[in-house]
Amino acid sequence: MTGISAGLAGFAVLLVLMALRVPIGVAMLAVGVGGYGLVSGFVPLLAFLKTAPYHQFSTYSLSVIPLFVLMGEFATRAGLSRALFRAAAAFLGHRPGGLAMASVGGCAAFGAICGSSLATAATMAQVALPEMRRYRYSGALSTGSLAAGGTLGILIPPSVILVLYALMAEQNIAKMFMAALLPGVLAALGYMAAIAIFVRRHPEDGPAAPRAGRAERLAALGETWPILLIFALVITGMYRGWFTPTEAAAVGAFGTGLLAVIHGGMRARGLMACILGTARISGMIFLILLGAETFNAFLAQTRTPILAADAIASAGLSPMLVLLAMLALYLVLGCVMDSMSMLLLTVPIFYPIIAGLDFGMPREDTLIWFGILAVVVVEVGLITPPVGMNVFVINGMARDVPMWDSFRGVLPFLVSDVIRIAALILFPALTLGLVRLLG
Numbered sequence: 513m514t515g516i517s518a519g520l521a522g523f524a525v526l527l528v529l530m531a532l533r534v535p536i537g538v539a540m541l542a543v544g545v546g547g548y549g550l551v552s553g554f555v556p557l558l559a560f561l562k563t564a565p566y567h568q569f570s571t572y573s574l575s576v577i578p579l580f581v582l583m584g585e586f587a588t589r590a591g592l593s594r595a596l597f598r599a600a601a602a603f604l605g606h607r608p609g610g611l612a613m614a615s616v617g618g619c620a621a622f623g624a625i626c627g628s629s630l631a632t633a634a635t636m637a638q639v640a641l642p643e644m645r646r647y648r649y650s651g652a653l654s655t656g657s658l659a660a661g662g663t664l665g666i667l668i669p670p671s672v673i674l675v676l677y678a679l680m681a682e683q684n685i686a687k688m689f690m691a692a693l694l695p696g697v698l699a700a701l702g703y704m705a706a707i708a709i710f711v712r713r714h715p716e717d718g719p720a721a722p723r724a725g726r727a728e729r730l731a732a733l734g735e736t737w738p739i740l741l742i743f744a745l746v747i748t749g750m751y752r753g754w755f756t757p758t759e760a761a762a763v764g765a766f767g768t769g770l771l772a773v774i775h776g777g778m779r780a781r782g783l784m785a786c787i788l789g790t791a792r793i794s795g796m797i798f799l800i801l802l803g804a805e806t807f808n809a810f811l812a813q814t815r816t817p818i819l820a821a822d823a824i825a826s827a828g829l830s831p832m833l834v835l836l837a838m839l840a841l842y843l844v845l846g847c848v849m850d851s852m853s854m855l856l857l858t859v860p861i862f863y864p865i866i867a868g869l870d871f872g873m874p875r876e877d878t879l880i881w882f883g884i885l886a887v888v889v890v891e892v893g894l895i896t897p898p899v900g901m902n903v904f905v906i907n908g909m910a911r912d913v914p915m916w917d918s919f920r921g922v923l924p925f926l927v928s929d930v931i932r933i934a935a936l937i938l939f940p941a942l943t944l945g946l947v948r949l950l951g
Contacts (some may be wrong), residue, residue, distance in 0.1 A: 515947070516814065516815070516816050516819045518547065518550075518551055518814040518816075519810075519811050519814040519816030519928045520816075521547075522543050522544075522547045522807070522810060522811065522814075524631055524753055525543050525546075525547075526539055526540065526543045526807070526857075528751050529542065529543065534742065534876065535799075536800060536803070536853040537796070537799035537800040537801075537803040537804075538799070538859065539803070540800070540802065540803030540804055540806065540807040540853075540856075541799075541802060541803035541806050541807070542568065542808060543807055543810070544803065544805075544806030544807035544808070544810045545557065545561075545806055545810075547807075547810035547814075548560065548806065548809055548810040548813055549815075550705070551810065551813045551814055552813045554616070560806075560809060561645075561806075563804055564805060564806075564809065565805070568717065568801065568805055569798065569801075569802075572758065573668045573679055573685075573757070574679070574798075574801075575758050576685070576757045576758045576761045577614075577672055577675060577676075577794060577797055578791075578794040579758065579761030579762050579764070579765050579799075580670050580671075580675065580761045580764070580765075581628075581672065581789075581790045581793045581797075582670055582769075582786065582787075582790040583621055583625065583626075583670070583761060583764045583765040584625065584626040584628055585785075585786040585787075585789045585790050586765060586768035586769045586771070586772045586778075586786055586878055587622065587625040587626050587768045587771075587772075588626065588631065588635050589772040589778050589782055589785070589786055589824075590668075590768060590771040590772035590774075590778070591775055592622060592625060592739055592768075592775075592925065593618060593622050593635045593636050593638070593639050594639045594864075595693055595732075595735040595736055595739070595775075595799070596618040596621040596622050596736060596739065597614055597615065597618035597636060597639045598638055598732045598735065599618075599732040599733050599735065599736045600613070600614035600617035600618045600621070601614040601643065601721070601724075601725040601732075602613075602729045602732040602733070603724070603729060604617065605720075605721040605722075605723075605724065606720050606721060606722065606723035606724065607708075607720055608708075608711040608712070608715055608718050608719070608720050609653065609707040609708060609710065609711035609717075609718030609719075609844075610720060610721060610870050611640065611644050611647060611649060611721060611945075612644065612649065612653050612654065612657035612707045612711075613657075613704045613707050613708075614640070615636060615640040615644070615654075615658050615661050615740065616657055616660070616661040616664075616700055616703045616704055616707070617700065617704070618636050618640065618661070618695075619632050619633070619636050619658070619661030619662055619664050619665070619700075620661070620664045620668055620696065620699075620700040621736070621739065622635065622636055622665070623662075623665035623666075623667070623668045623671075623696075624668045624669065624670070624743045625739060625742065625764075625768060626665055628665050628666065628672070629663050629664075629665040629666045629851070629891065629894055629901075629902060630662065630665075630902065630905055631665065632661075632662045632664065632665030632904055633658055633659060633661070633662020633663075633665070633905055633906055634662075634901050634906075634909065635912070636658060636661065636662065637658045637662075637905075637906055637909050638909070640654075640658060641654060641658065641909065641910055647719055647721050648719055649717065649718055649719070650714075650716070650717035650718070650917075650921075651910060651912070651913030651914070651917045651918070651921070652717065652913075652917040652918065652920050652921030653707070653710065653711070653714075653717045653718050653921055654908050654910065654913075654921075655903070655906045655907055655913050655917070655921050656903075656918060656921020656922040656923075656924070656925060657703070657707060657899075657919040657921070657925075658704050658902045658906045659871050659894075659895050659900065659902040659905070659906045659907075659918065659921070659922055659925075660895055660902075660922055660925035661700075662894075662902045662905075662906070663699075663864050663891040663892070663894050663895060664696060664700060664891075664892070665807070666720075666851055666887060666888055666891055667690065667695065667696045667699060667888060668691065668694055668696035668889055669688075669689035669690075669692050669696075669747060670746060670747070670760075670761065671687060671689075671887075672762065672797070672852070673851055673852060673855060673890070674689060674692055674883070674887065675688075675757070675839060676797075676801075676852065676855060676856065677855055677859060677883045677886070677887065679858065679884070680855075680859045680863065681859065681863055681879045681883060682857070683876065683879055683880055683883065685750070685757040686750040686751045686757065687748060687880060687947050688880060688883060688884075689750065689751075690747075690751060690946045690947050690950060691796060691880050691881075691883075691884050691943050691946065692884055692887070693747075693784040693946055694942055694943070694945065695884055695888060695932070695936060695942065695943060695947060698932055698935070698942070699888075699891075699928075699929075699932060702928035702932050703928055705855050705928065706924040706925050706927065706928040709924065710924045721825060727796070730880070735867060738767070738771055739771075741767075742764055742767040742768060742771075744765075745763060745764075745767070746760045746761070746763060746764040749763065751950060753767050769786075772786075775801070797852065800852060800853055800856055801856065803931065804853075804856035804857060808858070808860040810815055811860070811861065816861065818836055831869035831870060831871050832871075832937075834865065834869060835866070835869075835871075835877055835882070835885075835937070836937075838862055838865075838866075838886075839885060839886070839889045839933070841858075842854065842858070842886055842890055842893065843888040843889050843891065843892060843893055843896065844893075845858075846900050851887075851890040851891070851894070854890060855886065855887075855890065859886075860893060862882075862886075863879070866878060866879065866882045867879060871940075873944075877940070877944050877947075877948075880943070880944065880947065881943050881944060884935065884936070884943045885933070885936055885943075887931070888929075888933060888936065889933065891929075892926065892929045892933070895922045895926065896926065897919045897922075900919070900922065903919060903922060903931070906918065911948055
C-alpha cells in the first residue's frame with residue numbers, strides 16, 4: 513500500500529491509539545516508525561532514525577523552548593498572578609462584572625509571561641475564584657471567564673506554540689510574536705465586552721465590588737511594573753535585534769526568577785521544583801516533536817502532503833474555502849487534542865497547501881497570517897463543548913459548580929471568538945499591521 517491511502521491508514525491508526533489513551537508523542541512515534549518501515553523498508557528507516565533525531569534536537573532554535581517554559585515556572589512561583597489580578601481588580605472591580613473582567617485582564621498579562629493556557633487558567637483561578645465567590649458571582653460567570661481568559665496564554669507572546677509554528681513554517685519568531693499582539697489584545701477586549709453584555713442582562717450574576725481609592729490603585733499598579741518591564745524587554749529586544757529569541761528567553765527567565773526570589777521568597781527547594789517542572793514539560797514537548805518528526809517523515813514517504821496539495825489545487829476550490837475548511841478541522845480537533853500536538857501533526861500537511869494558495873499577499877505574510885489564525889482557533893477549541901480542556905481544569909478547581917454551568921458560562925466568550933475570527937479573516941491587517949509597520 514503506497515500513496516495517499518497509506519497516509520490515511522496511518523492517520524486512522526493514530527486516532528485509534530489516541531482513543532486508547534496512548535500519549536500523543538508515543539502514538540505518533542509508533543505509527544511513524546511502523547509506517548516508514550512498511551512503505552520504504554526498515555534499512556532506510558534505521559538510516560533515518562540514526563540521523564534525524566540528532567539533527568532535530570541539536571538545532572539551536574529549540575533551546576528557546578525550555579527557557580520560556582522556565583520563565584513560566586518562575587512566574588508561577590513568584591506569585592505574579594496575585595499582583596496582576598489585584599491591579600486589574602483595582603481599576604475594574606467596581607463595575608458590574610468587574611472582577612470577571614479583572615480575571616480576563618489578569619490572564620492576559622500573566623499569559624504574556626507564562627505562555628501556557630492551562631497554567632494561566634489554573635494559576636489565575638487560585639487568586640480570582642475566592643474573590644468572585646466572596647462577592648457572590650455566579651458559578652457560570654466565574655468559571656467561564658477564567659476558562660476563556662486562560663486561553664490567552666497560548667496567544668499573547670511569548671508563547672511556545674508560536675515558537676513551534678515559526679520553526680515548522682520557517683518563519684521569524686519575533687515577527688510571529690508581533691503578529692499575535694493585536695489579536696491577543698482584541699481577544700481580551702472582546703471577552704470583557706462579552707462580560708459587560710452578559711451582566712447587563714443578568715446583573716445578579718456579577719455584582720459590583722466597592723470602588724478602590726486612588727492610593728490603592730497606585731499601590732496595586734506599582735506591583736506590576738517589573739512584570740511589564742520584563743515583557744517589554746523580551747518582545748522589544750527580539751524585534752529590535754538586541755538579542756536572539758533564545759537570548760530573549762534567557763533574559764525573561766532571569767527576570768522572572770529574580771522576581772520569584774524577591775516577591776515569592778523562592779528558596780532552594782522552590783528552585784529545584786521549577787527546574788524539575790521545566791524538565792518534565794520540555795521532555796514532553798520534545799517527545800511530541802520527535803513523534804511528529806517521525807510521523808511526518810512517514811507521510812513524506814507516502815507523498816500525502818504533496819498529493820493533498822495537488823488535489824486541492826486541481827479541484828479549483830477558492831483559497832478562502834480551503835482556509836475555512838482547515839480552520840473548521842482545527843476547531844473539531846481542538847475539542848479532543850491538545851494544541852501543541854494538533855499543530856505539530858497538521859502544519860506539515862497544511863503548510864504546502866497554504867503556501868501554494870493565492871490570498872493576494874506575499875508568501876511570508878500568508879504563512880504568518882495563517883499561523884495566527886490556527887493558534888486562535890486552537891485556543892477556541894480549549895473552551896468548546898463537549899471537551900474543552902480549560903473548562904475541565906477550572907471546573908475541577910470549583911467543585912461546587914456543576915459542569916453544565918461552566919459550559920454555559922463560556923458561551924458568551926465563544927460568540928466573541930467567532931466575531932474575532934471573522935474579523936481576522938476579513939482584515940489580515942489586524943494580524944500583519946504591526947509586522948509591516950515595524951518591519
